[in-house]
Amino acid sequence: MASILVVDDELSMREFLDILLRKEGHEVATAADASGALARVAQGDLDLVITDLRLGRDSGIDVLRAVKEQAPSTEVVMVTAFATTENAIQAMKLGAYDYVLKPFKVEELRLVVAKALEHRALVAENRVLRRTVRAPREDALLGRSPAIVEVRELVEKVAPARTTILVTGESGTGKEVVARAIHLHGGRREQPFVAINCGAIPEGLIESELFGHERGAFTGATETRAGLFEVAGSGTLFLDEVGELPPPVQVKLLRALQERRIRRVGGSRDLPVAARIVAATNRELGAEVQAGRFREDLFYRLNVIQIRMPPLRDRREDVPLFLEHFLGRFAAEQGRPHPRLSPEAERALLGHAWPGNVRELANVVERAVTLTTGDVIDLSALPPNLRGRPAAAPAEASALPEVGLDLQGHLDAIERALLEQALERTGGVKTEAARLLSLTFRSLRYRLAKYGIGGE
Numbered sequence: 455m456a457s458i459l460v461v462d463d464e465l466s467m468r469e470f471l472d473i474l475l476r477k478e479g480h481e482v483a484t485a486a487d488a489s490g491a492l493a494r495v496a497q498g499d500l501d502l503v504i505t506d507l508r509l510g511r512d513s514g515i516d517v518l519r520a521v522k523e524q525a526p527s528t529e530v531v532m533v534t535a536f537a538t539t540e541n542a543i544q545a546m547k548l549g550a551y552d553y554v555l556k557p558f559k560v561e562e563l564r565l566v567v568a569k570a571l572e573h574r575a576l577v578a579e580n581r582v583l584r585r586t587v588r589a590p591r592e593d594a595l596l597g598r599s600p601a602i603v604e605v606r607e608l609v610e611k612v613a614p615a616r617t618t619i620l621v622t623g624e625s626g627t628g629k630e631v632v633a634r635a636i637h638l639h640g641g642r643r644e645q646p647f648v649a650i651n652c653g654a655i656p657e658g659l660i661e662s663e664l665f666g667h668e669r670g671a672f673t674g675a676t677e678t679r680a681g682l683f684e685v686a687g688s689g690t691l692f693l694d695e696v697g698e699l700p701p702p703v704q705v706k707l708l709r710a711l712q713e714r715r716i717r718r719v720g721g722s723r724d725l726p727v728a729a730r731i732v733a734a735t736n737r738e739l740g741a742e743v744q745a746g747r748f749r750e751d752l753f754y755r756l757n758v759i760q761i762r763m764p765p766l767r768d769r770r771e772d773v774p775l776f777l778e779h780f781l782g783r784f785a786a787e788q789g790r791p792h793p794r795l796s797p798e799a800e801r802a803l804l805g806h807a808w809p810g811n812v813r814e815l816a817n818v819v820e821r822a823v824t825l826t827t828g829d830v831i832d833l834s835a836l837p838p839n840l841r842g843r844p845a846a847a848p849a850e851a852s853a854l855p856e857v858g859l860d861l862q863g864h865l866d867a868i869e870r871a872l873l874e875q876a877l878e879r880t881g882g883v884k885t886e887a888a889r890l891l892s893l894t895f896r897s898l899r900y901r902l903a904k905y906g907i908g909g910e
Contacts, residue, residue, distance in 0.1 A: 645689030671720025
């Protein structure tokens with residue numbers, strides 16, 4: 455269903471198009487002149503405007519200009535019985551999607567409307583997907599261990615259903631890989647897979663990112679924008695780190711899951727949504743509920759079926775498969791032959807505990823491939839913590855000097871050293887470093903930015 459404005463100074467034409475478009479399932483508003491059209495355009499929330507070129511003393515070109523100034527993503531189709539090449543060129547230059555001549559056939563108009571709405575949807579989808587969707591990975595659910603075989607079997611069972619899925623597990627275990635596998639095996643592979651990390655979006659923007667906003671809803675909202683629920687269409691919306699959502703957004707997400715409808719920020723009407731929801735978290739949401747940080751009713755709504763991804767230390771027999779896979783992948787990306795591991799490097803990699811899981815392993819292998827110039831990766835290409843070299847110990851408290859102490863500077867030095875040590879131990883995986891330091895992800899990001907660590 456789309457929201458369409460019909461602008462024509464002939465009552466019979468307005469009524470005809472109103473009836474025709476409503477039969478197609480669209481929401482239709484009409485205007486007899488440019489002033490009425492501009493008043494409706496100013497309200498926002500329009501997908502398409504169909505306007506006559508001549509509107510009595512007014513011009514449809516003025517309507518076109520106003521639409522493109524106030525809502526550039528709204529499509530405009532011009533209709534006229536007085537077509538000239540100059541008019542057509544002017545309309546197309548100003549951003550009209552197409553030009554229809556009166557008298558027109560009903561099927562001709564239906565086709566133009568359908569294509570205009572399809573174009574709007576594709577533009578909106580591409581704009582958001584460029585920011586949110588990463589390319590599918592070939593290493594989906596790699597492994598032969600009993601733990602991962604059990605996960606694969608569960609994915610195959612739940613994928614065809616519409617049920618909401620909650621994927622749990624430590625950071626870096628491959629929760630998004632599970633979400634993509636569910637998407638690809640459930641008959642939605644031709645539809646969008648949209649992913650968002652709920653902990654990486656500022657609290658003031660996450661609601662708009664998920665549900666969209668109307669023009670003028672807040673400072674900087676210069677046009678109406680669809681949220682990720684709409685962009686996902688009938689595909690899959692993956693909510694990574696869902697435990698990081700602020701309470702007001704938790705309420706709105708619960709309503710969306712219960713009623714399958716959303717309302718944009720600043721909007722006045724509900725929009726139906728059809729996307730399947732797969733959520734993921736490295737937190738124990740049950741404990742978060744008990745602590746009052748996560749809504750109990752939302753937890754039960756998300757936790758219809760839970761898939762727990764095992765940590766890499768519980769599936770050590772899969773480590774050689776991941777090593778071989780990532781060695782080949784990163785070598786191919788860098789345009790070089792597939793390297794091999796020296797016995798010393800292989801022993802170090804197989805004996806490591808991998809607290810950052812598969813993500814840490816991938817980072818270590820990418821580093822090793824990049825630093826190695828020959829065909830053999832030796833121990834020197836691995837991070838210090840895998841070569842047996844202890845990480846630098848944090849600054850220790852010493853006896854109070856005779857003349858004063860810069861206490862804050864001393865504490866800052868200790869904090870910085872602990873942050874650097876946590877990042878080194880986790881292979882640069884910030885969410886895992888936050889867990890080691892008993893910090894929230896946002897608190898860790900603040901401290902890293904404070905000391906200029908990690909490029910943030």
